[in-house]
Amino acid sequence: MTILLIDDDEDDRKLFFEATADYDDTIKYVAAADAREAMGYLNDAANALPDFIFLDLRMPGQSGEQCLIEIKKDPRLAAIPVIIYTTSRDEKDSVRLKGLGAAHFMSKPVLPDDVYYMVSFVLGEKWT
Numbered sequence: 001m002t003i004l005l006i007d008d009d010e011d012d013r014k015l016f017f018e019a020t021a022d023y024d025d026t027i028k029y030v031a032a033a034d035a036r037e038a039m040g041y042l043n044d045a046a047n048a049l050p051d052f053i054f055l056d057l058r059m060p061g062q063s064g065e066q067c068l069i070e071i072k073k074d075p076r077l078a079a080i081p082v083i084i085y086t087t088s089r090d091e092k093d094s095v096r097l098k099g100l101g102a103a104h105f106m107s108k109p110v111l112p113d114d115v116y117y118m119v120s121f122v123l124g125e126k127w128t
Contacts, residue, residue, distance in 0.1 A: 001123075002028040004050035006038040006067060007085065008059040012108065016054070019115035023123065034059055035067035042077055050080060052122060056108070057086035057093065065097065072101035083122055 001024070005016050013031045020029050030050065032038035038055075041047055053071065057064035064084065071077045081103035086093070094105035104122065109115045 001026070001052075002030060002048055002050040003052050003054065004030045004032065004038065004041065005054045005085075006032045006035060006059070006064070007054070007056040008033055009056070012056075015112060015115050016119070019112060019119045022116055023119050027123075035062035035064070035070070038067060039070060042071070042074075049077065053080055053082045054085040054122075055082055055102075057084055057088055057097070065100065068097060068100055068102060085118075 003020060005013060007013050007016070010033075013033075017029050017031065020027050028048075030041060030047075032041055038053075042049070055064045055067060059067075064086065068082055068084070071080070071082060078101070082101065084094075084097050084102045084105045085108055086105075087108050089107050097105055106118055106122075109118055
């Protein structure tokens, strides 16, 4: 299983990696600091497509929303569940992004145990 995390915050990427490794150390973890880096990874045929994408909503440059739209427009990528992983707690954001194809909308946890719970929740779900 491969997870792609798109997040500009280095501390959050590290925390997410640690939680993912604690959950299952066989998971391949790929991190991108911004949407451009993520799309470069996703469009490189040498890279296996991820099973899940965790996407921060608020990033400099191209926003998470713009990145989500780009992912969902690409037939190769459209079926990958994209989980919005953000500091926003705005219900309007959740509704709008789910309408654009996000599989789930989660507030970004700050404690390691909460990140672990989030990872285990998402990976334990049945996605179609």
